[in-house]
Amino acid sequence: MVAEVSSGGPIYKNYCIGDYTIQLRFPNQEIIPYQVPPFEHLITETEQDPDLVIYIWDSGTTGVPMPPAPWSSSDYMARGEVRGYNDSRFNTAVHGGSDVLSILDKKSNQAIWWARDVRHLPTWEYGSPMVYILSWWMSRHNRQFIHAGAVGKSNCGILLAGKGGSGKSMTALLCLNSDLLYASDDYCLVNTAGSPVIYSIYSSAKIHEKDIHKLSHISDKNVIQNIMDNEKLLLFLHQSFNDKIVKNFPLKYIFIPRICNAVDTSITKATPMDALKALAPSTIFQLSRSGQKTFQNITNIAKAVPGYFLNLGSDISQISASISDFIENKQECVS
């Protein structure tokens, strides 16, 4: 509140994420470009009360320092958790890579996101903001945060599961230049009750600079944010690919991309265990406070739909066509 008053008052923006209204509340205009671009495809003008309000502020642009931490340096634990400040009501973590503080009050459905200076954060904080807060809150509302890409058609969503370097991002971005739709590069939501649905969270993506030449359809300087971190470019896709990005589609398949020593791309059957190993470890290790419940949710997802290996050949022009043809040939996806 002090930051809001000192900076001219709060600014509100509402987004429909996972079918919930999430309100982002800013103390000034300066912070906004660092936090909202990945959510812009989900912006909503709804008048209804938000389901979750996230207060976003920093000390760098507001000039308002954070009060001293009520815990000691020894209370910072692995995976960001702050000892003694996680219970049935509150979740608290400081991300070890960015030092961003995240606090969620599960009773009042309010959260705080604070950075020392929003202008000086790692690239991934701009591409995937508020991962901790959103994953915690969504897990209490039948939405599982998943580390996966997602592409498909309006009645057939496919999770692209795998760790970094598996070809997940390249596959998702190649699909933007096809008849396929796009929901995610890195993180998405899947509901844990009822028929599985993939929900888009971020319309951002990251790609190695050395690979950008393979994506001739992504050359617009409005898309490529020359913020480089570990030689990766951050892309904001909403402006240039608004008609290709979906808010949600039904989950029908899990694909596990893997780079193969072949020219042609092929799709071969995978087991639910293959899908689980591709989805669970990378999701769980990245999310603060994720554990058995997350593991169980992902297991249920891996069991719910068939899995396939997407064997990526060197002729990348075949990749999106292979996925599109697969969907067309599958009875479950015929509308």
Place this chain on the structure above:
Amino acid sequence: MSPHEHYRINSPGVIHELFDNEVVIINLDSGNYYSVNEIGLEIWKRLINGMSLKKIISSVVDLYDTDEINAENTVHQFIKELSENEIIVPSEGAPPTAVDSDPSPSEELAPEIKRPFISPQLKIYTDMQELLLLDPIHEVDETGWPSREKEPVN
């Protein structure tokens, strides 16, 4: 190892999911995850059900075409490997659940038909370690907040 020793999963740092005829084990503290082969799964199911080492060895002899000495050696080796990876720890006090009762035996085989014996194997995956924030924050400023240097944004 004592034949009457029981073990438990080293929770909350270790989580697992049984999945048809497989199990995936994740060690949240080390950043490793694991899978086991069929006989490893049979041993695992009995371990987490609180069965003693003696009874587990006996079960292996019942299910697989092997003798007691080989079963004992391989079970001990497997338990040792699970312990060294901090997946299981000795259980203190009474076993957590049903004591020394077999889980449901395989329904595919008649009791007198034993499966071919293959040593239990624990497959270790270390490729996720880079994702795990293994290092808690240590450097803080005078107000207790992390104070590492930030790279300027281009």
